[in-house]
Amino acid sequence: MPLAYYIGLSAVMFILGIMGVLLRRNALVVFMSLELIFNSANLLFITFASYYQLLAGQIMVFFVMTVAAAEVAVGLALMVEIFRTKNTINIDQMSQMKG
Amino acid sequence: MTINDLNTILPLVVLAGWSVVVLLADLWIPKDRKGWTAALSAVGLVVVLGLTLARGGTVQKAFFGTVLVDGFALYLDIIFLVGGLAGIALAYDYLKRMELERGEYYPLLLIAISGMMLMTYANDLIIVFLALELLSLPLYIMAGFARFNLQSEEAALKYFLLGSFASGLVLYGVALLFGASGHTDLPGLVNTMRAGTGNQALFLFGAALLLVGFSFKTGIVPFHMWMPDVYQGAPSPATAFMSVGAKAAGFAALMRVFVTVFPSLSDDLTPILWALAAITMVVGNVLAISQKNIKRLLAYSSIAQSGYLLMAFVPYANAEVSSDSIAAMLFYLLAYTLTTFGAWAVIIQMEQQERRGLEVADYAGLGKRHPWLGLAMTIFMLSFTGVPLTLGFWGKFYLFSTAVEGGFVGLALIGLLTSVVSAFYYLRVVVVMYMQPGDPPVKQNRWVNLTALLAAAVVVGLAFIPGSVLDLALQAVLQLQ
């Protein structure tokens, strides 16, 4: 299949991720959109790794997956904490600080 | 992978290993003895500082060229390690006083510093990304360290969401650069750029995404929205540490990657950088004027400082100016670090339970009741403004002169005008301290006091020998190219 298809799919995922981060109000959904961005980059790495016949791209994906797991741990912990005190994770209601 | 590789990055290995040791040791340290954890971490930082200085600035590559140790890394590592020591000094008493004392704070700090040091070593975009995450993740947790305090939790969540967003953009940029050239290592990217064989459109997109990602991290308008809330909500010692560490690491990555790899994209990038620098200086300084909360005030001030730093970065592609401009940025980062830690040391002593004592109005009478603290705070405010006889003056002087040298007189003029504006809100703090009556309750602690007074002394002391500091910075830069 032509390279452009993979790049196109990755670009669509990336744009969807960005729109999700900017438009959605539920922190969990925003977080899922972030994962979408990470995975769109992963797809791009794999695509170019196979295109150039280079292992570096595949190794990068390993690192990204590990990092994403670490982010999940931190992010979910923060969300659970904030849900306990506030009973919502809607980011529009995060308005303790103004100025 | 040989012993030589490990030896090259020995300070980093020791620091990362030590953070694991401290994390485990803390499990057996009783709750009322968390000072031991702090002391252990500080000892580790001192040892690593010694190792870093002992190794010096000789250029060494390791791990198949993915890691590069040089004078540039040495200079910034010293800033990070000293900043870490200051971070521990500021945190210990504060955490105890605010009933937040948990031993994890210190290992997290060490891990964040490991990430920052790795960022200065990075000679491969994979390492840049890993270092970015390694320094960011602990900072997210530190921002939310005040559990069950809604402000702190909100700050942490905002920082986490926008920080991860920035990391995602950087990652996608790296992927595009990899696609454009088949390289993630900086020398390989440089060669492809020079030969002109890579895909230019992908290169430009990738570079732009990296720029946006690092702009988030360093707080450049219009990617700054998270900063005031995060600075205000996070526990003050964590704010102090992140305002220095995250910013310096972000600029380190910008300098390393852009100066080495992207000079040929300058036709497209220079106008963007120009606009970003100008708008950051203006917005940061203007919005700071109306702030009543000192933490928010310093947040906007920090945004403005990013603008000044970025101003010197605009002529990055001009080979004649770029080493001067990087040296000026390194110099300013030093001045910014010292001034910031000093100012936060005063703020931390002023902060009371339940986030009282954080309004500018609360500083009334500080100058008369506690003359030393008042004097120190005055010095920091003057240094932020850039008044002569402080290190901040020389920092701004070098930044402005490189901007003029690079032919961006208009930008330097905007910088000068906004500096005048900034005097308004910095000096307001001084005026409130000395001119208005009051008796602020100050929670003195010798370590915090030591940080404040030491920082004040160095800010004034180094202002008499700016030339030798700049020489150090210049030596650091010579090895960058």
Next chain:
Amino acid sequence: MLVEYIPLLIIFLLAFFVALVVQGLGAGFGPRRPTERKGQPYESGMVPYGPGTRRISVRYYLVAVLFILFDIEAIFILPWAVVYRDLGVSGLVLMIVFIFILEAAFVYAWKKGALEWE
């Protein structure tokens, strides 16, 4: 080229067609005598109890996150295992260091009581 993927398309169509036929035969010829018991949700032969959309205890989250964190490290161990003969002693030592760091995290989680259910 895209032509290479035509067999895949054929399999998709075939699978869809088979599923359609099986469902259609069942719906067309099978007897249909609904009772109250048959209409209930299927819970492996048990009599269903409680609402179907209960909240799951938040403690599962801690277990799940720990699982993800320790599970994802396997992606570093697996490629290492494939080539570990070529890596020699240094590869073995490095992997031991890696596992020890993981163990440190495990000890931390254990001592902090993250593995206790109550």
